[in-house]
Amino acid sequence: MTDETGSAREQTVVGHHHDDLDTTTLAYSGQAPSHAVMAQRAHRFGTWYHAEAVLRSMRAFIVPGLLNAVGQPLLYIIAMGLGLGALVGNGVGTVDGVDYLTFVTPALLVSTVVMSVSGEMTYPVMAGFKWMRTYYGPAATGLRPAQIAAGHLLAVVIRFVVQCTIFWVIAVAFGATSLGWSVLMVPIGVLAATAFGAPLQAYAASLEGEGFQFSFVQRFIVMPMFLFSGTFFPLAVMPVYLQWIGWLSPVWHGTQLARLVSYGASGPGWLIAVHVLVLVAATLAGVMWARRVYTRRLTS
Amino acid sequence: MGDLSPGSRDVELTPVTESVVEPVISARELRKTYGDFVAVDGIDFEVRPGESFGLLGPNGAGKSTTMRMIGGTLDRTGGDLAVLGMDPGPQGPTVRAHLGVIPQQDNLDEELRVRENLIMYGRYFGLSRSFLAAKADELLAFAQLEAKAKEKVQSLSGGMKRRLTIARGLVNEPKILLLDEPTTGLDPQARHVLWDRLFRLKEAGTTLVVTTHFMDEAEQLCDRLIVVDHGRIMAEGSPRELIRTYSTREVVELRFGSARNATVVAELDGVGSRIEVLPDRVLVYADDGEACLEEVARRGLAPVTSLVRRSSLEDVFLRLTGRSLID
Known part of the structure; x- marks a missing residue:
């Protein structure tokens, strides 16, 4: 152990002479609003502030993201709609009273965003708490943990508004749907995504470490949901003992709503209400669960 | 206005x-x-x-x-x-x-x-x-x-x-x-x-x-x-207060080699006001470190290295807890 103190003092003095940094304005510029105002703004707009931060860090992936947002609908519409559709058209003719491309497009829109949300609300959530600890930055500001949770979800919602809009434009361009009410497929797609994404976000936040859980979700929840939610054929065609998957699946509820606005698929009014109710309820439950988990983890 | x-x-x-x-x-x-x-x-x-x-x-x-x-x-x-x-x-x-x-x-x-x-x-x-x-x-x-x-x-x-x-x-x-x-x-x-x-x-x-x-x-x-x-x-x-209250003005650090540090303590009895034995060195607390060092030499104890320094908060912590700050 040597006497460091003396040399430290010397260096401090040297440092003083060398830089002309104005520490006074750094501590107090007179230009900033009062801290009470800062607290008030964080209270009101904190969710948006965090959404902005999340969107900014997503920007690094904007090119692959856009390629994905454009490429996925193109591939699906060509493969399922035109390829498989030609086969179906030659065989049974129409499905649900329309040609196969028209039938399958709303389902493809909904299921692709629900599949995307499973990526957005798992690993990035784990990164926020564990790998990058990015949630702990805003947690040390005037934001509440609930705003951090909601801000992350909001950023994802904004991303999906763009993604669904792109899908819809492509669908219109391919004649898979017509201009008009079909634009409501955008909010329906986003709602279906949050109905799955918000609870998933809360679940991901409740995990201390990632073992097998996320790939389990991918294989045993997302994939069956994609295949057995009336996406490629009406739910009623499936054996009864598999139909419950559709009833539990945001993809089916979203898809049925999307079909309604896309080509006017008919159904009883109560069922439409059930679709909306399930999606809204699942979203709200997820948001509330996430709020609890984020609050617990960011204050303990 | x-x-x-x-x-x-x-x-x-x-x-x-x-x-x-x-x-x-x-x-x-x-x-x-x-x-x-x-x-x-x-x-x-x-x-x-x-x-x-x-x-x-x-x-x-x-x-x-x-x-x-x-x-x-x-x-x-x-x-x-x-x-x-x-x-x-x-x-x-x-x-x-x-x-x-x-x-x-x-x-x-x-x-x-x-x-x-x-x-x-x-x-x-x-x-x-x-x-x-x-x-x-x-x-x-x-x-x-x-x-x-x-x-x-x-x-x-x-x-x-x-x-x-x-x-x-x-x-x-x-x-x-x-x-x-x-x-x-x-x-x-x-x-x-x-x-x-x-x-x-x-x-x-x-x-x-x-x-x-x-x-x-x-x-x-x-x-x-x-x-x-x-x-x-x-x-x-x-x-400054903590050092004044819990330590002496100076500290003498003596290294006798890790085998001898513990055994030499008896021979240091009476040197300085307090002695701490660490695995790698012996610390002798005193207000006048140089005088201590002279006493050590007079007793014929030959440390491998010796050093007189001012007391620090490390010494305060050692005194209060019997342990070093950094383990």
Whole structure:
């Protein structure tokens, strides 16, 4: 152990002479609003502030993201709609009273965003708490943990508004749907995504470490949901003992709503209400669960 | 309207003089337990406005736990805590809007660029983009990262990330800056530059609360500190007072080789006022170190190396706990 103190003092003095940094304005510029105002703004707009931060860090992936947002609908519409559709058209003719491309497009829109949300609300959530600890930055500001949770979800919602809009434009361009009410497929797609994404976000936040859980979700929840939610054929065609998957699946509820606005698929009014109710309820439950988990983890 | 003198505006803007007497932080019987484990065991302290207050202790002493309770990002188990007159439990977000928090572990957004990190963080305080544009440049200068402004955080060295984290904590011009082990990971030169800058921030009116397990940091940075161990306060005072109370003016460090250090103690009996045996050396506490060293030579004990130095907070800690700060 040597006497460091003396040399430290010397260096401090040297440092003083060398830089002309104005520490006074750094501590107090007179230009900033009062801290009470800062607290008030964080209270009101904190969710948006965090959404902005999340969107900014997503920007690094904007090119692959856009390629994905454009490429996925193109591939699906060509493969399922035109390829498989030609086969179906030659065989049974129409499905649900329309040609196969028209039938399958709303389902493809909904299921692709629900599949995307499973990526957005798992690993990035784990990164926020564990790998990058990015949630702990805003947690040390005037934001509440609930705003951090909601801000992350909001950023994802904004991303999906763009993604669904792109899908819809492509669908219109391919004649898979017509201009008009079909634009409501955008909010329906986003709602279906949050109905799955918000609870998933809360679940991901409740995990201390990632073992097998996320790939389990991918294989045993997302994939069956994609295949057995009336996406490629009406739910009623499936054996009864598999139909419950559709009833539990945001993809089916979203898809049925999307079909309604896309080509006017008919159904009883109560069922439409059930679709909306399930999606809204699942979203709200997820948001509330996430709020609890984020609050617990960011204050303990 | 026309006769608004600059002076009248100054009164409104003066940041620190409004609460000279009231402590900015006061803790009474502050407690945090995790099941059976007691992290903070009923501590009392007050931080006065404009001072630099330290929590010195080894890793696991409860320093970071205390810091997080001050910022309201950790719920306390018991006791009273007031920060700027508010309870950081229920009023955590409002309290935090007044604070600058530098956590022990960096949590920068690695996807963003260096300057963007500062701006985005400022957004959390509702600060305008125009304000933040100017602020970010000042903070980059503070952190000596002007040349890295457009780099991704991923590409920075550990020390640079640390400096950026510290600069980020200043974005809202906090009244109180909470620094949790601020210079861990910095090279010696960067530490001294940082200490200098923090000292000047304090001169400009910012209250500093620093946790550290480096005694030199505590000596350099803190006006007053508490020595913490196992969640309890062992002593409190200025570095100078603590050294005067718990140690002698000087210390003689003798190394006899690890095999002999323990056995030679008997022969040192009566030399200095107190002796501590560490695995690698023997410490003899005395007011006159040179005289001690002469006595050691007179007794025919030939240490491999010897050194006389001033007492430090390390010695205070050793005296209080029987252990070194850094294990």
